[in-house]
Amino acid sequence: TAEPKETDEPALPSAALTALRSARPIETLKGLEYPEGIQSPNPALNPTAAPAKFRYDKDFLMQFQTVFTDKPSTDWDERMSKTIGDIESARPGVGSR
Amino acid sequence: AIAAEGNDPTEQLTVFHSADNFNVKHPLMNKWTLWFTKPPSGKGGNDWSDLLKEVVTFDSVEEFWGIYNNISKTSDLSLKSDYHLFKQGVRPEWEDVQNKNGGKWSYQFRDKRAVNIDELWLNVMLSAIGETLEADAANEVMGVVVNVRKAFYRIGVWTRTTGAKGGNKDALMEIGKRFKDVLKLPARDYVEFSGHTESAHSGSTRAKAKYSV
DSSP states (O other): OOOOTTOOSOOOOOHHHHHHHHOEEOOOSTTOOOOTTOOOOOGGGOTTOOTTOOOOOHHHHHTTTTTOOSOSSTTHHHHHHHHTOOSTTOOTTSSOO | OOOTTOOOTTOOOOTTTOTTTOOEEOEEEEEEEEEEEOOOOSSSOOOHHHHEEEEEEEEEHHHHHHHHTTSOOGGGSOTTOEEEEEETTOOSSTTSTTTTTOEEEEEEEOOGGGSOHHHHHHHHHHHHHTTOSSOTTOOOEEEEEEEEOSSOEEEEEEESOOSSTTOOHHHHHHHHHHHHHHTTOOTTSOOEEEEHHHHHHTTSSOOOOSEEO
């Protein structure tokens, strides 16, 4: 935490990112229990799902939106600036809306 | 009763049980790669292939949301930008050998201010990664794309075939119907399908529609 801000050292992964990296893919939806208030994937979409091959409905997927919010890699900001660019600082007049 | 801090190592804890300490994640049926087309800058190096950037590849629901929650919204992108979400290994170009016999369903939203493009694009991405755009084993969907242009937003679904020559037209029509549902279009509006080859030969992406639904 005493690292200077300009360091090139990759940031430490967040707890959520560490969990994401080490988590196992779910093999079967049978027997998997979600906390109360969380809706399971629509069983009609997965009548004969092969292990770890699932279809997910929109309502199920939307439940994650506010739950996994961390950046998906420690170099995310750098990756964004190399690919999508910094939208805020785009030169005025170029592609302005 | 859910024990998020349970000690049982076989217990499956999802991100809903513990956002910082989950031990299982929701796999996607396919690995997906997000691509971005940068608008031309006015300086050199503006070949389309230079402007097309591979952003990230992912294979779980959790990772998708980590990406989505930390990336520019479509409505914030500059004109001439595109997002492409394609199955890993397929370049979002009609020249890719896996796309050359294919085509796309698409729809243009011409009243840009009237449309919630962020919500529509999210819903289309969710239908792709959730594998609900096509029926079992159709294996036609290659990817989805959103184009930001001066006069419109356009969303498309790319397919492996055009329904001809060994393709499955019924499967394609089913994808068109589902796509139209995801976009919440009224019955009087149509999503249109065209083959990539026709589009290429006409020198325009606005080739004559082969099918509509």
